[in-house]
Amino acid sequence: MIISVASGKGGTGKTLVASSLALSLTDNHKLQLLDCDVEEPNANILLHLPMDQSQRVYVPVPRVDTKKCTYCGKCAEVCAYNAIAVIKEKVLVFPELCHGCGACSYLCPESAITEEGREVGIVERGHSGNLEVIQGRLNVGEAMAPPVIREVKKYINPTNVAIIDVPPGTSCPVVEAINGSDFCLLVTEPTPFGLNDFSLAVEVARKLGLPSGAVINRVGIGSDEVEQYCRGEGIPILLRIPLDRDIAVLYSKGIPLVEGMPRWREDFVRLFEDIKEVIAARRAA
Amino acid sequence: MKEIVVLSGKGGTGKTSIVASFAALAESKVLADCDVDAADLHLLLKPAILEEKEFWSGQVAVIDQEKCTECGLCEELCHFGAIKDFQVDPISCEGCGFCYRVCPVDAITMKDSMSGHWFISQTKYGYLCHAKLAIAQENSGKLVTVVRQNARSIAERETLDYIITDGPPGIGCPVISSLSGASLALLVTEPSLSGIHDLERVIGVCRHFGIPALVCINKYDINQENTGKIESYCLSLGIEVVSKIPFDNVVTEALIKRLPVVEYGDGTTSREIKRLWEFITRALS
Numbered sequence: 001m002i003i004s005v006a007s008g009k010g011g012t013g014k015t016l017v018a019s020s021l022a023l024s025l026t027d028n029h030k031l032q033l034l035d036c037d038v039e040e041p042n043a044n045i046l047l048h049l050p051m052d053q054s055q056r057v058y059v060p061v062p063r064v065d066t067k068k069c070t071y072c073g074k075c076a077e078v079c080a081y082n083a084i085a086v087i088k089e090k091v092l093v094f095p096e097l098c099h100g101c102g103a104c105s106y107l108c109p110e111s112a113i114t115e116e117g118r119e120v121g122i123v124e125r126g127h128s129g130n131l132e133v134i135q136g137r138l139n140v141g142e143a144m145a146p147p148v149i150r151e152v153k154k155y156i157n158p159t160n161v162a163i164i165d166v167p168p169g170t171s172c173p174v175v176e177a178i179n180g181s182d183f184c185l186l187v188t189e190p191t192p193f194g195l196n197d198f199s200l201a202v203e204v205a206r207k208l209g210l211p212s213g214a215v216i217n218r219v220g221i222g223s224d225e226v227e228q229y230c231r232g233e234g235i236p237i238l239l240r241i242p243l244d245r246d247i248a249v250l251y252s253k254g255i256p257l258v259e260g261m262p263r264w265r266e267d268f269v270r271l272f273e274d275i276k277e278v279i280a281a282r283r284a285a
Numbered sequence: 286m287k288e289i290v291v292l293s294g295k296g297g298t299g300k301t302s303i304v305a306s307f308a309a310l311a312e313s314k315v316l317a318d319c320d321v322d323a324a325d326l327h328l329l330l331k332p333a334i335l336e337e338k339e340f341w342s343g344q345v346a347v348i349d350q351e352k353c354t355e356c357g358l359c360e361e362l363c364h365f366g367a368i369k370d371f372q373v374d375p376i377s378c379e380g381c382g383f384c385y386r387v388c389p390v391d392a393i394t395m396k397d398s399m400s401g402h403w404f405i406s407q408t409k410y411g412y413l414c415h416a417k418l419a420i421a422q423e424n425s426g427k428l429v430t431v432v433r434q435n436a437r438s439i440a441e442r443e444t445l446d447y448i449i450t451d452g453p454p455g456i457g458c459p460v461i462s463s464l465s466g467a468s469l470a471l472l473v474t475e476p477s478l479s480g481i482h483d484l485e486r487v488i489g490v491c492r493h494f495g496i497p498a499l500v501c502i503n504k505y506d507i508n509q510e511n512t513g514k515i516e517s518y519c520l521s522l523g524i525e526v527v528s529k530i531p532f533d534n535v536v537t538e539a540l541i542k543r544l545p546v547v548e549y550g551d552g553t554t555s556r557e558i559k560r561l562w563e564f565i566t567r568a569l570s
Contacts, residue, residue: 008323010296010454015479039455040294040486042479060364080344080381101381102364140489143426143458168296168454169322171418171425175376191540193301197323203420208376221537245507245532252477252508 002162004181008197010168013217018165019046020258024268026130030160036177037167038136038148049126058117059100068112075104121148145173184212190222211282213238287468287569288448294483296454299503304451305329305545308410310562314447317436318415319463332406342424344380344395352392359384429462470498476511505529528561
């Protein structure tokens with residue numbers, strides 16, 4: 001089973017929820033926590049697993065053999081990203097624009113282009129007991145997160161419970177992270193920003209055809225607009241976490257909620273049972 | 286004309302609340318919301334839209350089932366796994382056009398994608414340039430570039446002193462697009478281990494692109510020890526911590542009332558944000 005934890009807005013508590021959900025289930029399940037927020041991976045700041053395996057992530061970029069190249073310009077013509085240009089007797093490659101589609105090397109009439117790997121990030125893995133953490137880390141200065149997210153997700157073992165920590169937003173890295181999940185758990189807060197970005201995240205889950213449910217964090221700071229929205233849209237509210245300075249302090253120190261306040265463990269176990277019910281109901285329908 | 290971009294790495298540290306206050310404090314400026322996939326600044330600035338345009342960017346492959354001979358070449362060559370059973374998954378398709386070029390029976394066409402909208406608006410604080418990326422779309426970086434170009438042309442036309450930009454979270458494509466060529470980055474962080482980790486990475490991006498940075502620690506009193514760590518880390522890099530804002534419910538109260546903090550009250554937090562803005566104007570003069 002694959003559960004994505006997403007939010008639209010950043011800083012609503014995705015990583016707090018993902019880490020506590022994972023830790024609450026390890027007694028009875030083999031768990032994988034996949035940190036797909038590869039621009040800012042934070043899950044292991046809370047989980048503290050030793051990351052003893054790592055693998056670099058490469059995207060294929062063109063390498064031109066100038067002995068074979070006739071400067072015909074075909075490669076530049078077929079590149080949709082303007083990542084390769086031919087100027088007189090020179091071929092310029094702009095690796096950071098290249099998406100690695102492979103069109104230039106395949107279509108070069110002289111077979112003068114080969115693909116070589118360019119490192120854009122790293123995937124690190126560690127485990128302890130029933131819990132495995134797999135985190136992606138985009139190199140600083142790189143723009144494209146999706147290739148790193150794809151590599152992280154290759155480690156998913158569908159017989160486990162896999163929890164995906166999704167990046168904020170609604171664009172391509174979010175879709176790459178969520179796509180293929182069984183359920184989307186959306187974490188929000190009861191403020192106008194929380195509601196606006198939550199409604200966008202709901203649309204992403206719908207577009208991908210996934211059942212979703214809400215976690216409302218920092219209950220007590222704002223209004224009940226988010227609750228009303230959920231009722232209106234038929235989105236079940238599966239967990240409420242109150243505004244509590246002690247919870248914020250635990251998080252600031254890198255202590256998971258269910259370790260700092262063990263009474264929360266049963267709430268997260270129940271959250272998991274509720275998620276399973278929503279998935280089963282969707283499958284039956 | 287100076288361009289100030291507010292970034293954070295980690296989401297939810299208070300970027301938009303601070304930018305909305307700057308909107309109320311700065312005299313001669315245009316505002317830009319470059320968090321195009323989860324834009325929130327408009328919720329506080331209540332814009333009246335003057336101009337709205339569709340944003341067309343990128344393409345998606347479409348297979349004509351009548352012409353398709355099911356040879357499978359496109360599926361075999363697609364580097365993004367976007368073609369299965371002779372159908373294109375528009376969510377995985379990156380619009381490279383490789384399949385369109387190699388199809389032996391010309392059964393594939395490339396369709397332009399409508400990827401969102403951009404707006405130029407009037408607010409009581411001045412012009413606001415903003416956008417809405419369509420759900421689950423790519424090219425957020427290009428839409429950010431359009432928003433910045435709009436802001437720049439208004440600033441030049443009206444001879445304004447500042448462009449104040451609310452940036453996206455993370456360090457990837459839309460952040461790089463928001464930052465390149467700016468006069469100054471204000472990095473808003475919080476004293477959690479995640480906040481520190483993410484600050485380090487966004488400082489790395491600023492250095493990579495040669496943009497001077499200043500740091501503001503929001504909710505600094507949640508964890509004084511971590512605040513001290515941020516201060517010494519920044520000192521070691523020669524980056525100035527120019528403001529420390531306390532954890533204060535007034536920020537959320539203002540948000541619920543949809544007002545910039547500095548217009549909602551005149552307590553410590555408002556005074557600190559005013560001091561921060563004065564510091565920035567001096568730093569840029």
